[in-house]
Amino acid sequence: MKTPSPLGLWAWxxxxxxxxxxxxxxPPRSNLERSQAMVSSFLLHVQPAKVSRHSLRASYSLGLxxxxxxxxxxxxGTGVLLMFYYVPSTTQAYDRxxxxxxxxxxxxxxxxxxRWAAHLMVAFVMLHMCRVFYTGxxxxxxxxxxxxxxxxxxxxxxxxxxxxxxxxxxLAFWAITVGSNIAGYAPVVGPGIKYLLLGGNTVGQEALTxxxxxxxxxxxxxxxxxxxxxxxxxxxxxxxSRPDEPAEDAQSIPLGQLPTNKxxxxxxxxxxxxxxxxxxxxxxxxxxxxxxxxxLLLFLLVVAFVLFxxxxxxxxxxxxxxxxxxxxxxxxxWYFLGLQELxxxxxxxxxxxxxxxxxxxxxxxxxxDRRREGVGRWFARxxxxxxxxxxxxxxxxxxxxxxxxxxxxxxxxxxxPWRTPPAMTQEH
Amino acid sequence: xxxxxxxxxxxxxxxxxxxxxxxxxxxxxxAATAVATVRFxxxxxxxxxxxxxxxxxxxxxxxxxxxxxxxxxxxxxxxGNTFRCLSAVCTHLGCTVNRSEKGYHCPCHGSTFNADGxxxxxxxxxxxxxFLVTLSKDNRLLVDKGESxxxxxxxxx
Numbered sequence: 001m002k003t004p005s006p007l008g009l010w011a012w013x014x015x016x017x018x019x020x021x022x023x024x025x026x027p028p029r030s031n032l033e034r035s036q037a038m039v040s041s042f043l044l045h046v047q048p049a050k051v052s053r054h055s056l057r058a059s060y061s062l063g064l065x066x067x068x069x070x071x072x073x074x075x076x077g078t079g080v081l082l083m084f085y086y087v088p089s090t091t092q093a094y095d096r097x098x099x100x101x102x103x104x105x106x107x108x109x110x111x112x113x114x115r116w117a118a119h120l121m122v123a124f125v126m127l128h129m130c131r132v133f134y135t136g137x138x139x140x141x142x143x144x145x146x147x148x149x150x151x152x153x154x155x156x157x158x159x160x161x162x163x164x165x166x167x168x169x170x171l172a173f174w175a176i177t178v179g180s181n182i183a184g185y186a187p188v189v190g191p192g193i194k195y196l197l198l199g200g201n202t203v204g205q206e207a208l209t210x211x212x213x214x215x216x217x218x219x220x221x222x223x224x225x226x227x228x229x230x231x232x233x234x235x236x237x238x239x240x241s242r243p244d245e246p247a248e249d250a251q252s253i254p255l256g257q258l259p260t261n262k263x264x265x266x267x268x269x270x271x272x273x274x275x276x277x278x279x280x281x282x283x284x285x286x287x288x289x290x291x292x293x294x295x296l297l298l299f300l301l302v303v304a305f306v307l308f309x310x311x312x313x314x315x316x317x318x319x320x321x322x323x324x325x326x327x328x329x330x331x332x333x334w335y336f337l338g339l340q341e342l343x344x345x346x347x348x349x350x351x352x353x354x355x356x357x358x359x360x361x362x363x364x365x366x367x368x369d370r371r372r373e374g375v376g377r378w379f380a381r382x383x384x385x386x387x388x389x390x391x392x393x394x395x396x397x398x399x400x401x402x403x404x405x406x407x408x409x410x411x412x413x414x415x416x417p418w419r420t421p422p423a424m425t426q427e428h
Numbered sequence: 429x430x431x432x433x434x435x436x437x438x439x440x441x442x443x444x445x446x447x448x449x450x451x452x453x454x455x456x457x458x459a460a461t462a463v464a465t466v467r468f469x470x471x472x473x474x475x476x477x478x479x480x481x482x483x484x485x486x487x488x489x490x491x492x493x494x495x496x497x498x499x500x501x502x503x504x505x506x507x508g509n510t511f512r513c514l515s516a517v518c519t520h521l522g523c524t525v526n527r528s529e530k531g532y533h534c535p536c537h538g539s540t541f542n543a544d545g546x547x548x549x550x551x552x553x554x555x556x557x558x559f560l561v562t563l564s565k566d567n568r569l570l571v572d573k574g575e576s577x578x579x580x581x582x583x584x585x
Contacts, residue, residue, distance in 0.1 A: 174523065174536070177521070177522045177523065178521040178522065178523070178536065180522075181520075181521040181522040182521060195470065196466075196469055196470060199469075199471050199474070200471060200474035200475075200476055201474065201476060202476050202477075204476070205475075206471065206474070206475075323501075323524075324498045324499075324501065324524060325524055326523045326524055326535055326536055327535075328526075328535035329535060329536075330523065330535060330536045340537070343520075343521065343537060343551065344537035344538060344550075344551055345551055346551050347520055347521055347551060347553070348553075350551075351521075410535065411533055411534070411535050411538050412535070412536065412537050412538035413538060
């Protein structure tokens with residue numbers, strides 16, 4: 001007797017009356033069925049039936065966007081679980097964290113996964129942005145998707161910030177204090193925004209309630225919607241950027257001369273080209289199995305890695321929030337330490353002007369840099385100037401982060417990491 | 429959708445008014461929704477501790493002392509018969525300052541202040557705030573954190 005394989009089992013089920021009603025197509029055996037499998041499934045039809053070999057090359061995309069998406073899934077799942085125990089109250093939140101750590105079954109692992117996945121998501125969204133920059137992938141016709149990406153980057157930071165406030169430990173309390181005060185430095189609207197964020201003048205219950213609402217529904221909804229449009233646009237803009245892409249207007253067909261023998265004729269009317277038009281068919285492979293199995297494998301790797309971190313390292317939880325004494329030194333998570341180093345020179349310039357200029361520059365980038373050369377290749381020589389400018393900004397950001405992480409000690413004074421800082425004195 | 433229809437690009441009076449009224453009504457609706465939403469989020473009542481508080485009897489504070497009142501995040505400074513009250517909230521980003529040999533320093537971003545609360549170094553944009561100190565009818569020190577005063581204004585007993 002043949003051993004039943006999972007695919008065999010699925011093939012049998014897909015052949016039954018019920019299975020056909022669900023799947024329409026079983027495990028595909030021909031190229032036609034490979035296309036049908038992609039198109040007839042709600043979950044799969046987001047993706048193309050055929051995909052360029054270049055897009056599948058791991059050395060091109062490094063899978064960074066996909067990893068960010070998977071981390072977002074993990075965060076949503078673990079976040080919903082945490083909501084079953086967490087109470088957004090200044091008197092209960094911290095105890096609930098302790099419950100999650102010591103009482104709730106698997107609570108520690110779920111919280112660890114949530115925290116580590118959050119750190120990783122910030123890192124991978126940043127890396128994804130660097131990849132898109134260094135391959136020139138933000139250029140026409142993908143300008144708007146870059147803009148959405150900038151929005152997603154900011155939303156990710158917002159989700160992280162509102163997230164680490166919720167345990168109501170020392171990190172949380174002083175991060176809200178410093179963060180809302182930075183907002184207060186914005187010209188004209190600053191004090192109003194600060195009052196709106198805190199729901200009052202002091203950091204307390206109202207502020208926690210507000211950041212909770214932002215963290216569990218407002219920002220995830222915004223992020224989810226933007227992710228959906230971001231992915232939609234990847235397809236509508238012709239898949240991942242490639243060096244051999246035809247110019248956007250290369251295939252436009254005059255009105256009234258639409259080919260009648262193609263089912264995607266209407267798509268061509270709506271947009272100059274379809275992803276398929278004008279492409280060498282040998283350069284493309286079927287998404288099933290080439291893309292789907294790669295995606296599943298990457299998903300498994302990401303989950304395994306987050307689980308590995310969560311099992312062996314515990315997420316930090318500082319002491320209970322103490323409105324009287326900030327910890328000394330009071331340090332933000334790594335992704336805000338460059339910003340903290342900047343505001344230690346000037347809250348207005350470092351906390352408002354520089355970040356605002358950087359975000360504006362990122363948002364305008366695809367509309368300012370309109371040259372078409374060097375798209376779809378890493379570090380293209382044609383893009384030497386742009387790459388150099390971006391690299392300089394990146395090096396400065398990393399340097400500031402390193403300084404904030406390793407060279408700042410008590411009272412934000414200079415320390416050298418290889419020497420123990422002078423004994424701290426608490427005076428009062 | 430025949431582009432040769434002559435009336436396609438022609439603006440009729442009715443069309444013009446419809447479009448104008450539509451835009452005006454739409455803009456009003458959007459603006460009203462935005463204003464109401466923001467206004468909803470601005471609390472009308474806040475449940476926060478009172479700005480005025482009693483800091484005990486003058487005799488509780490020895491001559492020459494600087495006392496940190498934890499719950500109020502202020503320093504009470506007595507010199508001879510004079511009393512002053514200094515905010516312990518850093519003017520930079522709101523951390524609580526600690527006392528140092530020369531005055532005060534902030535642990536978060538390293539601002540230092542002298543004994544009068546003036547900025548010595550660091551990113552703090554302003555001096556620490558001095559609050560009005562008066563004497564209540566029952567002879568207690570009364571501090572009003574809503575009322576800032578100059579650093580040379582004392583309560584003299």
